[in-house]
Amino acid sequence: MQTVEPRREQRIYPKYLFMFRYSLYLLLLVQSVQGQQKPAPDTIPAVIDVEMEENRAALKASLRPLRQIAGAPEAFYSYFWEFGDGTFSFAPQPVHAYKDTGNYDIRLYATNNYDDGKAPKSKPRRIRVKKTMYAAAPAPSAFFAASDMLAMKVNRMPKPGEEMVAIAGYRHPGGTGNVSGSLLLYYNEKQFAQKNFVLGEERAYAGERKVRADSVLAFAPMDDLYASPALAGPSAVRWIDPVRATTLTNMLAEKKALFREQHAWRVEDLKAGEEKFIFLSLETTPEMIKDTNAVVTISTIFIPDDPAIPVSQFNLDMQIVASHDPNRMQLKNRRMNYRFVSKQKELSYKVQFQNTGKGPASKVAIGIAVPGMLNGQSLEIMDYSPKCVLCDSAYERQSCLDTIVRQDSIFFVFNNIYLKGMQQEGVEDPDSTKGFVKYRVRFSEELKKLPFTSQAAIVFDKNEPVITNRSKGRFKPGLSPGIILGYGKGFQKQELPFGIPAGTLGVSVSAYAPYRPYFQAELYMSLQEKNERFISSRRDQRDTAIGNGKYIVRLREEYEIIQRTTVDVVPLHLRYNIKSWLGVGAGAMLSVVTGEKKQVKKVVEAMPIPDGPPQKFQHISGSDTKSFTATNAALFADINLGMVRAGPSLGVRLLQYLKDPQQRLFIYGIWRL
Structure with missing residues (x-):
């Protein structure tokens, strides 16, 4: 025995050792291969290449290879450049001339159209302009439409989990004189359950000063009121036109009711012909609406200090996308x-x-x-x-x-x-x-x-x-409340059956005017139900006194009187409207006895002494009251005829109770509002 056992151990142990070593080798090999893998293409940031000549910067980008979406047009990149001085370009390889020396952060946001990956990450590149040359004043851009004072653009449509840039532009309305005022921004509409954007960074280059949005009315347009020519000038009395103030208050209140987030900036001394821009980096939240048909809005308002200049508004509607596609x-x-x-x-x-x-x-x-x-x-x-x-x-x-x-x-x-x-x-x-x-x-x-x-x-x-x-x-979906009035009838006689009684009033809640299967919830508060049950009887021939008279008792009977108040709840009721006049449904109902009162009634039949017709006398004992004494559940099917989607209709429902097996028919009328 001592020589056999070691042989068995020697045969088994090397096999498991070999498997262990082989598994360890595979694990190390996989880890080694993974460690040598290149980073995922989506993690490769955009690289900005700059060639400087005096104050001129020639820009181009090195971007990850595109990954074509099958069946889509040829994939390509679109570009948005921020030059760090309040100007920008959508050109693939722009050349920009700086007016002043200094340090500037250049940003590139490249958008991968018809590509199945993420947009390349943006990383600012700082440059230093050491020398400037004469640069002509910039020509009016195509950013603004017609004579609008406000405009907004984004570098790409919002995509969940991706950064985007909103450009808010404002300009002098024309004419002479400088213009000052307040610029307001609104985003994250309250109609959506979640926030769609988080403001990551705001970049202003023209001296715009951040102020509290609720202080904007302090800068409301005012008029000069001169009591006499001597009051003209700095000492003139300033007053706010109440009509204009009411209009502004209502406008701002309306925006506040629509949007969760608001920001405001003060703009000072905007000169004739000037166009200024504020750049807003917005992170689209991962919880952003997944429906790529949803349209979200960012809104801006410019309130000039000069009452002669009208208030400007601009609403930018953007469609949420799953991938960047310029055709939509x-x-x-x-x-x-x-x-x-x-x-x-x-x-x-x-x-x-x-x-x-x-x-x-x-x-x-x-x-x-x-x-x-x-x-x-x-x-x-x-x-x-x-x-x-x-x-x-x-x-x-x-x-x-x-x-x-x-x-x-x-x-x-x-x-x-x-x-x-x-x-x-x-x-x-x-x-x-x-x-x-x-x-x-x-x-x-x-x-x-x-x-x-x-x-x-x-x-x-x-x-x-x-x-x-x-x-x-x-x-x-909409909600459709309903009123139900019905009559219940059992198919068998028993002391007091469960279920919707002879007369009941109920309410229902369902989707409004549905064309597909839908759920309906119901609640019935029944009228008080009363039932009298015979207990026993016995004949008797003894004499007794009842009141002032004497009688011979012939018969004694006892009855039990039960009064119930029930609540019937339909938590599960699936319905389908086959036609506009015909609907069917099936579900389950729970019946609860919320209150029960029991009494004993004694009836005595007696003959008067010495002679006379038989008389009956009764006595009802005190009541025994209890709450929530019993429950039962039922399955049912029913049919509706009439205006079954919205309006009045008649229904017939057959219920099968489970605990105390019985069937009950419920005939009702319902009006779905």
Whole structure:
């Protein structure tokens, strides 16, 4: 025995030792390979290359390779440069001349279009300008539209978990004299449950001074009130026009009611022809709305100190994206309240497009699928770009916009235009490569409370179509309270059955006017139920005195009187409206006896002495009252006929109780409000 046992151990031990060593070798090999792997492409930051000559900086960037999204147009980078002196550029390789010597932080924010990764991280690069040369005054930029005093742009559409930059621009309204005032910024709308942006850094270069937003009215526009010519000048009495003050107060209160976050800056001595910019780094929170059809808004207001200059407002609407795609479709106010929507309700759509090619496009065709609930014939064009005439009034070869409306689609065709390409040589302004169509349509006659989707296909010249995102519209669930009046009837006789009694009043809560399966909760407070149960009887032939008379007792009977108050709760009720007049449902109900009172009634039948007809006498004992004495549950199925989505209807429900098996029929009327 002593010679056999060691052999068994020698055969087993080397096998396990070999497995252990092999596993350890694999583990070390994997760790070694992982340690030699290159960093993930998404972690490679943008590298800024600078060539300085006097006060001129020539910039270019080294960026990670693009990772093409399958089926999308060719991936490319778009650029946004901050020069550190309050100016910027969207050019891929800008050249900037500084007016003053000093240190400047250059920032680059590159956006990866049609790329499945994250945008390259931005890291400022500091340069020093040691010598300046004469630089001509900058020409008015294309940042502002028409005569607007305010404008905003972003370097990219908001994407959850990604940094973006908002540029808030303001300028002199024209005329003579310097302008001072207050610039206000509002973001993070209260209509969304979570915050969408966190302000990481604000960069102002023109002496803007941060102030409390609630102190803005202290700088409200005022007029000079002169009691006499001698009062003119610095000693003039200042007063605030109450009408203007009320208007400003209401405007600021309205913004505060819409947005969670607000910031304000004082702007002093803005000279004629000047344009100034504030740069805001916004971190889009990971909890940001995941729905890429949602539209968020950032709003700005400029309140001049001069009462002769009107207050300016600018709202920047941005669509949340899952990936950066310059061609997209947007539905404003995509979540609607069905209760207040009618076929006259107008929906505003915007289709944005950008020529990302290497050359200009002379024709852009946009085909849009129209959801069945919308009436394409109600089309109304609100705005579009590039600006041109409509084709029905254009001469031959003139730039024009043609519109074709079909039953299930709308086509917009820009003919004979010149839309620059994003990658075209010499193109520095990305806005010159973009266009859009903004239009309105109404609902059709049959308006169902169902989600609806639209999508566009965009064709530049004869290239393959670019398919946009799906723009989804939804109706808010809404709540529909209901009033129920019903009558319950059991199929078997027993002392006091559970369940909805003969008369009951209830309430319900469900989704408003649903077209899909939905849940409905119900609560019934029954009228007090009374039942009398026979206990025993016995015959007797003894005499007795009742009152002042004498009687011979013939019969004695005892009864139990029970009075109950019940509450019936339907926590689970799944319904479906097959037609506008027919609905079915099934669910479970819980019945609770909230109050019970018991009494004993004694009845005596006696004959008067010496003679007379038999008489009955009764006595009811004191009551025994208890609370929450019993419960039972039931399964049920029912059917509704009438205006089952919203309005009055009749229902029939069959209940099967579980604890004390019985069936009960409930006939009721319900009005869903």
